[in-house]
Amino acid sequence: MRLAADLVRDNGRPARHQRSDRLRLAVNPVLRSTPFDADAIQEAVAHSLDTRTEIAWSLAHHDVSRPVTRYGGGAVGLARARAMALVMLALPGTVHVYQGEELGLIDADLPAEARARVPLPWEDEPPRFGFTTGDPWLKSPDVYGERAVARQLEDLTSTLSLYRRAIELRHIHVRGPGAELEWYGAPPGCLAFRPEDSALVCALNTSDVTVSLPPGDIVLTSGGPGGRGLAPGTAAWLA
Numbered sequence: 001m002r003l004a005a006d007l008v009r010d011n012g013r014p015a016r017h018q019r020s021d022r023l024r025l026a027v028n029p030v031l032r033s034t035p036f037d038a039d040a041i042q043e044a045v046a047h048s049l050d051t052r053t054e055i056a057w058s059l060a061h062h063d064v065s066r067p068v069t070r071y072g073g074g075a076v077g078l079a080r081a082r083a084m085a086l087v088m089l090a091l092p093g094t095v096h097v098y099q100g101e102e103l104g105l106i107d108a109d110l111p112a113e114a115r116a117r118v119p120l121p122w123e124d125e126p127p128r129f130g131f132t133t134g135d136p137w138l139k140s141p142d143v144y145g146e147r148a149v150a151r152q153l154e155d156l157t158s159t160l161s162l163y164r165r166a167i168e169l170r171h172i173h174v175r176g177p178g179a180e181l182e183w184y185g186a187p188p189g190c191l192a193f194r195p196e197d198s199a200l201v202c203a204l205n206t207s208d209v210t211v212s213l214p215p216g217d218i219v220l221t222s223g224g225p226g227g228r229g230l231a232p233g234t235a236a237w238l239a
Contacts, residue, residue: 025056027096031088032064036071036080036233038191038206042183045091045193054177057088060098066116069107076233078104082162082222083204083235089166090202090237092179092195097163103147104159114138121148157224165220169237173200187211190230204235214238 034044048055059067059081071080081104089095100120107115118138123130124145131140145151152158174195184192189207192214194200200219205211210229216238223234230236 025054025094027056027058029058031057031059032061036206038189038204042191049181055093056096057091057093058096059084059088060101062117066105066107067101068104079223079233082159083233085163086166086222086235086237087202087204089170090174090195090200092175093177102160102163103152105147108141110138121145123150124148162222169220173198184214199239201238202235203230205230205232208232
């Protein structure tokens with residue numbers, strides 16, 4: 001299978017060279033350049049699906065700021081990045097997860113072209129964080145120890161656990177390429193959709209107030225337990 005890392009923001013361009021006898025997939029960058037705003041996200045997703053090509057969705061890339069940093073940094077940025085992970089993983093097609101995205105890593109204090117290229121923190125001991133016994137080519141931030149794989153692996157509330165559970169549920173509930181989305185009415189600053197032939201509903205709240213969730217049993221949330229309320233900057237899957 002051939003995969004193109006297409007960074008062109010015109011969603012029409014990949015459709016011209018993306019065919020079974022040319023390039024099977026082109027990584028779609030639209031979510032990487034869309035702000036954390038429900039209307040903008042819905043428009044970007046709907047426009048991408050209108051191209052009728054097989055889409056490889058992407059939130060992160062080695063040449064752009066990491067999602068946690070891009071969405072505001074700190075606890076707010078992490079919460080939004082986790083919420084957008086659930087949105088992306090509920091979309092039909094293919095999903096491209098860039099290394100460190102599943103750990104909730106932040107940008108390193110390096111030039112723009114290197115800020116998202118630092119080694120993964122496997123262990124929590126600086127400065128190598130279990131990646132190598134030698135000298136890494138780029139220095140990882142000291143805070144990477146807090147989000148090392150070793151710290152997150154057995155923590156059911158961690159970002160790594162969220163990704164693992166979401167990917168597991170995606171295999172059950174989300175069809176591959178060609179599936180449509182059904183969009184539901186939602187409060188201002190929110191969106192909700194269901195993939196075709198699926199019982200799974202994804203709801204996202206980008207507003208500043210808690211809203212009521214759609215009907216259905218909650219199967220996964222990007223935040224903590226919230227009853228039937230969806231807190232600002234969070235997403236939930238229902239079935």
